[in-house]
Amino acid sequence: MAKLNFGGVEENVVTREEFPLSKAQEVLKNETVAVIGYGVQGPGQALNQKDNGINVIVGQRKNSKSWDKAVSDGFVPGKTLFEIEEALEKGTIICYLLSDAAQIALWPTVKKHLTPGKALYFSHGFGVTFNEQTGIIPPKDVDVFLVAPKGSGTSLRRMFLQGRGLNSSYAIFQDATGKAFERVVALGIAVGSGYLFETDFKKEVFSDLTGERGTLMGAIQGIFAAQYDVLRSKGHSPSEAFNETVEELTQSLMPLVAENGMDWMYANCSTTAQRGALDWWKKFRDATKPVFTELYESVASGKESQRSIDSNSKPDYREKLEEELKELRDSELWQTGKTVRSLRPENQSTKPEEQNDNVENLFKKMIDEHDPIR
Numbered sequence: 001m002a003k004l005n006f007g008g009v010e011e012n013v014v015t016r017e018e019f020p021l022s023k024a025q026e027v028l029k030n031e032t033v034a035v036i037g038y039g040v041q042g043p044g045q046a047l048n049q050k051d052n053g054i055n056v057i058v059g060q061r062k063n064s065k066s067w068d069k070a071v072s073d074g075f076v077p078g079k080t081l082f083e084i085e086e087a088l089e090k091g092t093i094i095c096y097l098l099s100d101a102a103q104i105a106l107w108p109t110v111k112k113h114l115t116p117g118k119a120l121y122f123s124h125g126f127g128v129t130f131n132e133q134t135g136i137i138p139p140k141d142v143d144v145f146l147v148a149p150k151g152s153g154t155s156l157r158r159m160f161l162q163g164r165g166l167n168s169s170y171a172i173f174q175d176a177t178g179k180a181f182e183r184v185v186a187l188g189i190a191v192g193s194g195y196l197f198e199t200d201f202k203k204e205v206f207s208d209l210t211g212e213r214g215t216l217m218g219a220i221q222g223i224f225a226a227q228y229d230v231l232r233s234k235g236h237s238p239s240e241a242f243n244e245t246v247e248e249l250t251q252s253l254m255p256l257v258a259e260n261g262m263d264w265m266y267a268n269c270s271t272t273a274q275r276g277a278l279d280w281w282k283k284f285r286d287a288t289k290p291v292f293t294e295l296y297e298s299v300a301s302g303k304e305s306q307r308s309i310d311s312n313s314k315p316d317y318r319e320k321l322e323e324e325l326k327e328l329r330d331s332e333l334w335q336t337g338k339t340v341r342s343l344r345p346e347n348q349s350t351k352p353e354e355q356n357d358n359v360e361n362l363f364k365k366m367i368d369e370h371d372p373i374r
């Protein structure tokens with residue numbers, strides 16, 4: 001484990017140089033890694049481990065699209081793909097990658113198969129941290145740890161195939177065998193992490209729930225909607241409002257921030273943009289900080305986890321979710337986004353005359369359908 005300096009603060013991290021794949025393969029050579037669940041994280045983690053030479057099997061309920069996907073991804077029923085309980089029995093390391101709500105429902109079955117010396121692996125601190133709400137209390141004689149990739153399972157797989165890696169946090173909740181550290185780090189490397197940073201279960205879940213409700217998803221949609229509405233109410237077209245709110249950010253600026261940081265982006269934009277951004281960012285920080293504080297407290301008090309468990313366990317969960325998503329999908333902002341995306345040259349026909357025709361038709365359609373404000 002290396003100590004690296006992050007903006008003046010020292011942190012424990014593990015890099016691929018100090019813990020190469022060959023070391024991970026050595027640590028895991030006698031293990032059977034059972035990935036339970038083939039939803040979003042399951043495929044990314046299972047396929048990356050398989051391609052990295054780890055002995056991995058998948059546990060997934062049958063008669064499900066996820067089972068079919070596992071088969072089409074190359075897992076073989078009866079050899080490397082099993083019903084959940086059979087995989088739980090065979091695995092020495094159980095990667096518990098069902099949805100957080102399903103983890104609660106299946107816990108009694110999982111617990112039955114956690115014999116001494118096995119390891120229980122999570123990709124989220126949720127179940128263990130909020131154990132009063134989830135009932136997930138692991139037996140004392142198994143290792144319990146997590147590797148939480150900081151991104152979607154889809155990105156984990158895509159980046160692996162591109163020779164890149166998604167950063168992950170790791171944490172040890174319980175070290176029953178004395179081997180928890182090498183096991184968890186080996187798994188972190190095997191699933192395709194970039195570098196691994198140390199955390200604990202509570203910090204992982206508090207930061208994760210805050211992040212997804214905040215800048216990663218909730219806050220960003222809120223800020224998009226607020227700016228778009230103001231521009232539209234002042235007479236700007238959907239195209240102008242969308243391009244100034246979303247398209248320029250996702251297509252042009254964020255890739256530059258990802259590559260070089262915010263200071264570089266500020267240094268390399270127009271002086272007019274630079275002056276304005278430097279003058280206004282602190283005002284936005286001060287306006288939103290109370291909301292972020294309220295959010296963090298709601299996470300820490302267990303209110304957010306309870307709300308998530310309650311709503312995701314309802315039988316009509318998927319229908320209710322679909323209604324809420326439909327509201328977003330049908331909003332002018334995201335309908336405009338759909339049209340704007342279709343106009344990107346890479347999404348268009350290659351013939352210029354067809355392109356012009358498409359553009360005219362699409363703009364006409366856009367104006368006909370989405371101009372309710374003016």
Ligand SMILES: NC(=O)c1ccc[n+]([C@@H]2O[C@H](COP(=O)([O-])OP(=O)(O)OC[C@H]3O[C@@H](n4cnc5c(N)ncnc54)[C@H](OP(=O)(O)O)[C@@H]3O)[C@@H](O)[C@H]2O)c1
Nearest residue numbers: 037038039040041042064066097098099102123124152153
């Ligand atoms: N989404 C991400 O990219 C991401 C990122 C970082 C960490 N994580 C964490 O990784 C873990 C897995 O998340 P995920 O998003 O991959 O989960 P997900 O896609 O929601 O997982 C769905 C899996 O759970 C199974 N499942 C659902 N209900 C079930 C039930 N009642 N009985 C048996 N199986 C059931 C599904 O099978 P069917 O298809 O048959 O329903 C599928 O295999 C979670 O702890 C999550 O917090 C996720």
